[in-house]
Amino acid sequence: MAKNKGVRIVVTLECTECRSNTDKRSQGVSRYTTEKNRRNTTERLEIKKFCPHDNKMTVHKEIK
Numbered sequence: 001m002a003k004n005k006g007v008r009i010v011v012t013l014e015c016t017e018c019r020s021n022t023d024k025r026s027q028g029v030s031r032y033t034t035e036k037n038r039r040n041t042t043e044r045l046e047i048k049k050f051c052p053h054d055n056k057m058t059v060h061k062e063i064k
Helices: 016-020
Strands: 008-015 031-038 046-051 056-063
Touching: 008 016, 008 046, 016 056
Parallel strands: none
Antiparallel strands: 008 031, 008 056, 046 056
């Protein structure tokens, strides 16, 4: 039997610098997956993570 939706959901984080920079777009976009508690964190996540395309720490925002 399938259970109802839990409190924790899987979200995808995407690099903001890779997405906005069109000339580096061909290399790809850095994406990470993580979980968040939908009751405690209702707004979208913004976390600094390492982007292998830029080779530095950048802000990753939650998408979808």
